[in-house]
Amino acid sequence: MDQNSFDPLDTDILPAVRSRPTITDVAKLCGVTPATVSRVLNGKKKFSASQAVRDKIIETARNLGYVPDLSARNLHRRGTHIIGLFASPQTHMAEGINESLLEGIAEVLHAGGYDVFFELGANTLENPLPFWRFDGAILLQAPRAETVTELDRRCVPYVCVNERVGNPTAFVLADDSMGTSRALDHLAQLGHKKIAYANARATYFSHYSVTERYETLLQGVRERGMQLVAGHDVPFSSAAEFLQQTIREQQATAVITYDHHIAVMLVGASPGLGLRIPQDYSLICFNDVFPVALLPPPLTAVAVSGREMGRIGGDLLLNSLLTPSAKPGKVIRIAEDLIVRGSTAPPTAAAPNQNNAHPRAAAGSRAADRASL
Amino acid sequence: MDQNSFDPLDTDILPAVRSRPTITDVAKLCGVTPATVSRVLNGKKKFSASQAVRDKIIETARNLGYVPDLSARNLHRRGTHIIGLFASPQTHMAEGINESLLEGIAEVLHAGGYDVFFELGANTLENPLPFWRFDGAILLQAPRAETVTELDRRCVPYVCVNERVGNPTAFVLADDSMGTSRALDHLAQLGHKKIAYANARATYFSHYSVTERYETLLQGVRERGMQLVAGHDVPFSSAAEFLQQTIREQQATAVITYDHHIAVMLVGASPGLGLRIPQDYSLICFNDVFPVALLPPPLTAVAVSGREMGRIGGDLLLNSLLTPSAKPGKVIRIAEDLIVRGSTAPPTAAAPNQNNAHPRAAAGSRAADRASL
């Protein structure tokens, strides 16, 4: 590279940054040393200062708009007090349970004195700097493999929430076997015997729950003497084919879907086939999120509290930040519920018209509450 | 407070943090000074070093896993190289256009050498520290008023994307008047004269576009000699009442909805009233996002490129970080398109059966692509 030529993009030239009051400014105005200001402002318990000095410092700091410089503070404290949240850039971070999950995480970690930042996919091996910004991390849906190995390599404590990768201090997962049980019990009670399962296509979407849900379902069906048709790898584009095969040809009377996306597609494809829900088949989906409570008909769904998952994840991370010793890999399961709405009914045709065809009837469900905001 | 008692929660005791290699470690191993290491690793152009030293430093740094401490670096550089993203904790951050929007923002800012963090509502006036973590900010949907005033007070440069609050250097907004025009032109061409508008309830949701869409719509209808019924403040819970009033009583032949949530509710409420789409009324919604392309029928929708909004927003912020002088308040409008699907047809009954009732026909739309992941 020619080192003599003029380079208008020379990175040696940094943009100027406006300055702000420092602890020394406050100290000077109060006639004390920076140390005193620091101790007063940090409310050090074993430090004694006269009330007069205390008041003056606090007032001066407020007037000046003084705020400690976090770079300096962190440099000294050897920690950033930041928790990083990682997920695949491709996942809807606030869709599904993710949104309430973030709320739960933030709630707990803030209370513990940490800031929570959601990292938007900047961290590559080329640019590993961001990793050092974090005292700890929480892995959400489908973080990049690079992210996980870097966290491991750098010994940053982390927790997996609704995801199952790496070697975190803990996994916080939905108890899908509970959800499956409730769904199957409900269907069994209605009299269904032959159930179809519309799974996600593992090729495109490798979340651990893809196989987990399938397996718990398989076992649940076996235990109840029910029958499971179809199963893995239902291509997303073939909702109509799926219904044709399972409902029409194999005569399943109920469908369970891996998630709300698939359920929406089945609802969309049904009129074209002359299939009515729940008269011609019952439908239950995992994920009680928008828009399942608002569809025609509102769907019976398996629900889990994202907020609780988040809270527990945050708690576990906090613990492992305080006592880094604990051994990793603990698995916590969060209970799943079944929210019964208008998409399930007894299998014989002409179900009574008391199903919740009207959105009003869905009021009180979480998804409905959210959507009304 | 009793200062002598034992307090197990004494915050004076900070958790120990493991240490990592510093620039001095690298320097010692290479037999040079930290300054040289710094200059080599930062690729300072006007600094000359022998190739041998250069190679040794780089290799040693790699072996040691050295990564510069950002607190120290930032302390010296007086800047964090972090951009903060702010939005209301209540908004679905990745729902609707927000997701692609984040991608666009991150893409541009990363290229500009900044990290992008999404701040999860920690910043209160009680705890204003997080504000100092940011060299700049981007305001997304409904940031808290506190956030805006703090940014203003501290002179942090910021840009508003798809939102209209505060005094940012620029606003990046969707061109709703274009979307409205396209929607109305489409309906006019099909022969519709009387249009109903299902707006969001301003009481609950105060996004600037609530009034903006309504007003452009009002004007567009006037210009085309069409008629607008209903309008503001349609309560979210009364989809059925809305349809009853506008379609049944006032005989509107088409409905435009403020967003996809409302559209979903109308779709859900229609069967209960014996209304078919598009045979009994046509439906167009703003926001071409999940699940509008997958509903029965797939909906005609007004679409805007979130990625482009994000990119432009990031660009503008980058500019104002380099040249803080520019005067604020510029407004950039991003073009809106109309994606025609199966929910619109001529107003007279019994539309031909060539409408896109099958999800397959919706392939190629953005929302459909996304959902298939």
Add this chain to the structure above:
DNA sequence: TATGCTTAGGTAAACGTTTACTCAAATCCT
């Protein structure tokens, strides 16, 4: 009155980088 405790707050080092100066040696120019 000497001793010891408490109160109030100062001193200075340290955290890890970066960079404006400085300077000796090597190289180039005439």
Add this chain to the structure above:
DNA sequence: AGGATTTGAGTAAACGTTTACCTAAGCATA
């Protein structure tokens, strides 16, 4: 060959906080 420039790299200060250690006064006790 002698001066001028370039090359290669060291020195030390600075960024803003925090905190271990120290001191000096005030007061009570023996």
